Amino acid sequence: MERVISGIRPTGNLHLGNYFGAVKSFVKMQDEYDCMFFIADWHSLTTHPTPENIRNSVKTILSEYLACGIDPEKAPIYVQSDVKQVLELYLYLNMNAYLGELERVTSFKEKVRKQPDNVNAGLLTYPCLMAADILMHKADKVPVGKDQEQNMEMARLFARRFNRIYGVEYFKEPASFHFADKAVKVPGLDGTGKMGKSEGNCLYLCDDEKTVTKKIMRAVTDQGPTQLNQEKPEVIQNLFTLCELLSGKEAAEYYNDLYNRMEIRYGDMKKQMAADANALLAPIREKIIAYANDDALLERIMRQGAEKAAARAEKTIEEVREIIGFRKI
Ligand code: AMP
Helix, strand or coil: CCEEEEEECCCCCCEHHHHHHHHHHHHHHHHHCEEEEEECHHHHHHHCCCHHHHHHHHHHHHHHHHHHCCCCCCCCEEEHHHCCHHHHHHHHHHHCCCHHHHHCCHHHHHHHHHCHHHCCHHHHCHHHHHHHHHHHCCCCEEECCHHHHHHHHHHHHHHHHHHHHHCCCCCCCCEEECHHHHCCCCCCCCCCCCCCHHHCCCCECCCCHHHHHHHHHCCCCCCCCCCCCCCCCHHHHHHHHHHHHHHCHHHHHHHHHHHHCCCCCHHHHHHHHHHHHHHHHHHHHHHHHHHHCCHHHHHHHHHHHHHHHHHHHHHHHHHHHHHHCCCCC
16 A cells, blocks of 8 residues: 655644645545654744644644544554654755755745744755655655645655665655645635635634634625626635535535526525534534543554654664664664
């Protein structure tokens, strides 16, 4: 079975965009691949979170992934900082990564522009840590968004370079898995093209029923169509996309007919969307709360995940040490 590894950024709560755009695909992938997920808490240090931030965000994201249906028996979930072998591989990869190529990475250049006061070495060597996470497990495929594609190219480059320097065929080049291209783009509630944390236009999986209803009822619309069969402006098209995701194709077509006949009442459409959103989210929300309140269970899941990941990682590190010329320890 092909191996898939995917890092999860421990930043804030999951929203509907994450759910339809990524997490639902992960839940499906765990039946089709030998999957592992890890919470990338070392990566998050580039933004200098407080200890409190780290503890809470790891727990939150783990509870939310589990509530969405990631089954740790099928797809172990581990916390990156629990698998210390990754650091050793990170060090080796750093030795063969060159300043020029790291400085040319687009996401690094963007960070330099956006946060000139915090251009730390961790940001520069981010592709080395990401490559260590992936190569450690000899992953065949890595689900990534477009923003990570260049880092994936670096991972492949580092794998090739290591093999060339030591004259071995050891690391395999991981392929990018662009399921996100096929996945829907979930629009924001403000009518803009994309739901996203930083846009403040999200429906979060943990939002309570009242909040869900309020947010959907306030979703941006216009005055309504002024002509029969009128082409929809972007905000309305976005509302229909959300409607199809939440209420299904048939419901979206029903409201589409009303729109074309100039009989649509956005309030009615939103009421149905809110009811369907709550039906979808209520069981997920309940599970999020149950997991978040069960520290012992979360701890057990994290430990089991770490044990499985560390067993693989240890084997890789032993082999890598031997290839490099270090003694067995
Ligand atoms: P982020 O929370 O922005 O780091 O997003 C994590 C992943 O969730 C992305 O790589 C996408 O696969 C997915 N995602 C986030 N926002 C959306 C959205 N509005 N529509 C579809 N997918 C999304």
